[in-house]
Amino acid sequence: MYLRLILFAACIVAVNAQSLPSGEHALGTKSYDQYEKPEVCQSCHLDIYMQWTQSMMSQAYTHHWDEIEYFNLAVPHGEIDPAYKPVSDGCNGCHTPLAFMAGDVTPPRPSEGSRANESVSCEVCHTISGYAGGDAYNFNYISEPGRTKYGPKPGLVSPHHTTEENDFMKQAQYCGTCHNEMNPYGIWVKSTQLEWAEGPYAEQKVPCQQCHMPKAMGRSAKMADEGMVAQHLFHGAHDPGKVASVIEIRMHPDAREVEIDETVTLNVQLFNAKTGHKFPSGSVEDRIVWLDVRATDSEGKSYHLPVDPKGFEGEEYTIANSDLAYSDMGIPLGLKDFPGVARDAVPSGDRIFRMPYFDDKGVMTIMQWHTRSLGVDYRIGPRETKIETYTFPLPEDISPGKVTFEANMYYSRLVASVAEYLEVPAEESEPMLVNSATTSIEIYE
Numbered sequence: 531m532y533l534r535l536i537l538f539a540a541c542i543v544a545v546n547a548q549s550l551p552s553g554e555h556a557l558g559t560k561s562y563d564q565y566e567k568p569e570v571c572q573s574c575h576l577d578i579y580m581q582w583t584q585s586m587m588s589q590a591y592t593h594h595w596d597e598i599e600y601f602n603l604a605v606p607h608g609e610i611d612p613a614y615k616p617v618s619d620g621c622n623g624c625h626t627p628l629a630f631m632a633g634d635v636t637p638p639r640p641s642e643g644s645r646a647n648e649s650v651s652c653e654v655c656h657t658i659s660g661y662a663g664g665d666a667y668n669f670n671y672i673s674e675p676g677r678t679k680y681g682p683k684p685g686l687v688s689p690h691h692t693t694e695e696n697d698f699m700k701q702a703q704y705c706g707t708c709h710n711e712m713n714p715y716g717i718w719v720k721s722t723q724l725e726w727a728e729g730p731y732a733e734q735k736v737p738c739q740q741c742h743m744p745k746a747m748g749r750s751a752k753m754a755d756e757g758m759v760a761q762h763l764f765h766g767a768h769d770p771g772k773v774a775s776v777i778e779i780r781m782h783p784d785a786r787e788v789e790i791d792e793t794v795t796l797n798v799q800l801f802n803a804k805t806g807h808k809f810p811s812g813s814v815e816d817r818i819v820w821l822d823v824r825a826t827d828s829e830g831k832s833y834h835l836p837v838d839p840k841g842f843e844g845e846e847y848t849i850a851n852s853d854l855a856y857s858d859m860g861i862p863l864g865l866k867d868f869p870g871v872a873r874d875a876v877p878s879g880d881r882i883f884r885m886p887y888f889d890d891k892g893v894m895t896i897m898q899w900h901t902r903s904l905g906v907d908y909r910i911g912p913r914e915t916k917i918e919t920y921t922f923p924l925p926e927d928i929s930p931g932k933v934t935f936e937a938n939m940y941y942s943r944l945v946a947s948v949a950e951y952l953e954v955p956a957e958e959s960e961p962m963l964v965n966s967a968t969t970s971i972e973i974y975e
């Protein structure tokens with residue numbers, strides 16, 4: 531009896547999967563012609579279109595670092611080792627879904643101006659009717675192109691298309707279909723929606739859309755009535771204003787007045803006030819967030835303070851040093867015995883807030899598809915506070931008088947050594963200031 535039920539259930543799933551393919555099964559099941567170009571939507575939805583052209587969504591296939599990682603690492607890896615071919619095809623399931631569904635893999639280079647350049651277009655998102663399965667991940671959205679555009683509101687009338695209210699568009703899982711990713715080894719290499727789901731914002735029913743598509747008064751189409759309209763800027767890690775003040779920093783010493791041969795301990799508090807998921811999130815294999823603390827004495831001499839180790843497992847990956855890593859880039863680059871490049875490329879002794887990804891040799895990797903395990907998760911969770919301490923035995927040459935301590939938190943979207951090696955434009959690795967704090971003590975002889 532049970533077996534029959536299970537078989538029956540399996541049949542329904544199979545039938546559904548056949549008529550409404552999703553995820554890897556959607557490869558080559560559609561054609562470009564079934565989807566309209568963003569310029570068609572532009573004629574009426576001008577403001578939304580202009581926002582979208584400025585967002586990362588419209589550049590997900592064409593942006594320099596995406597092109598470099600895809601064409602220099604992922605595609606060659608799939609050619610050398612056919613086991614990775616589905617992986618390199620799969621990049622397109624999120625970065626240029628129309629190309630994936632049209633079976634146009636590997637798509638032409640961005641410079642060729644093909645329809646793959648539409649990246650995550652209006653039609654990609656507004657033909658999504660739902661998703662298949664339990665967790666939303668690995669582009670398991672269901673795309674139903676046609677005259678109907680799915681949207682957040684009921685009963686809207688358009689001269690160009692029919693509209694249908696779809697609650698799924700207002701949910702975090704909708705974003706999760708592309709913002710969660712499991713690699714061929716069963717490792718969650720991207721888990722923004724899963725991080726959100728276990729945090730305070732899910733509990734308070736604040737989905738991604740509230741922070742990344744805030745609503746403002748306006749007209750969603752030229753001929754529409756005024757109302758609250760979801761903005762389409764999707765600002766995130768590429769927006770210095772979005773990253774600014776994500777973490778609030780406060781710092782205090784254990785004594786204000788210190789004798790010249792004493793030791794001072796600084797206590798630095800880091801509160802994640804802004805993100806709905808961990809910080810950093812998303813492409814965690816690339817991202818590096820670090821805290822740099824310095825002291826300056828009354829004569830302007832400056833001292834760099836290394837963080838106090840806490841002694842947890844895997845901590846060595848959260849304190850900057852001069853090790854090399856990322857040697858597995860040598861495989862797709864065709865370099866035998868490639869030693870790798872600097873693991874951190876930030877001042878030694880600085881605390882790093884990250885989760886390392888390891889390859890089959892236990893070396894850190896930025897090739898998320900090649901990841902076999904994840905290291906300690908020392909990122910800062912939503913509304914979490916982390917405390918770091920800095921023990922500073924006053925150096926012999928320090929001058930009496932006022933000593934000022936300055937803590938700066940920086941964020942780079944890509945480890946600078948990797949960016950330099952792969953010739954990714956510097957803007958992708960330039961440190962962005964997240965926040966700073968200062969405090970001072972008085973030294974007397």
Ligand code: HEC
Pocket residue numbers: 566567568570571572573574575652653656679680681682683684685686687688689690691693694695696750751753754755
């Ligand atoms: C000829 C004008 C016109 C064109 C072209 C057009 N739309 Fe619309 N669209 C409208 C109007 C008008 C509305 C209703 C707006 C309102 O009343 O708030 C609308 C509403 C929508 C909605 C909201 C539906 C809802 O339920 O909330 C979506 C989504 C949408 N359009 C997507 C698109 C997409 C995608 C394209 C391009 C493929 C497109 N539209 C092209 C005029 C147009």
Ligand code: HEC
Pocket residue numbers: 586587589590591593596623624625627650654655704705706707708709738739742743764765766767768769
């Ligand atoms: C069809 C897949 C897809 C869906 C659905 C999707 N995204 Fe994205 N999103 C992407 C891709 C791919 C990128 C990376 C763009 C790039 O290459 O930098 C991205 C980038 C972003 C960024 C910019 C991050 C940065 O580094 O600056 C934000 C923010 C974002 N998405 C939020 C959302 C939200 C919120 C939703 C749901 C309303 C959503 N996304 C739905 C694929 C998707």
Ligand code: HEC
Pocket residue numbers: 568571572575578579580582587650651652653655656681682683699700739740743750751758759760762
């Ligand atoms: C990454 C997916 C994504 C992309 C790309 C995208 N949209 Fe949307 N759009 C959404 C979501 C999600 C909502 C609903 C947000 C909400 O209400 O919380 C929405 C809402 C809308 C609405 C209704 C606005 C309102 O609040 O009444 C219109 C119209 C619309 N989109 C048109 C477009 C057009 C035109 C483009 C391309 C220029 C586009 N969208 C690109 C996901 C997307």
Ligand code: HEC
Pocket residue numbers: 702705706709722723724726731736737738739740741742765766767772773776804805806807808809810811812813817
């Ligand atoms: C409470 C507000 C809030 C909510 C809710 C939220 N985010 Fe964010 N998100 C932010 C802020 C602030 C940043 C900028 C800091 C950063 O880059 O991590 C950000 C960054 C991002 C980034 C870039 C991350 C990185 O470090 O590269 C992505 C991608 C993203 N969000 C997607 C999502 C998705 C998907 C959801 C829902 C599952 C979501 N966000 C929910 C506030 C929010």
Ligand code: HEC
Pocket residue numbers: 593595596599600604617618620621622623624625667668669707708709710711766767811812813814816899943
């Ligand atoms: C399940 C969906 C998904 C798949 C599959 C996927 N990506 Fe992404 N990718 C994203 C999202 C979402 C982001 C944005 C995350 C963020 O901003 O932190 C992203 C970010 C990136 C970035 C960083 C962009 C930037 O400007 O910082 C690169 C490079 C990239 N992906 C390349 C690839 C390659 C190469 C593959 C295939 C091996 C791939 N992606 C597979 C969804 C996906």
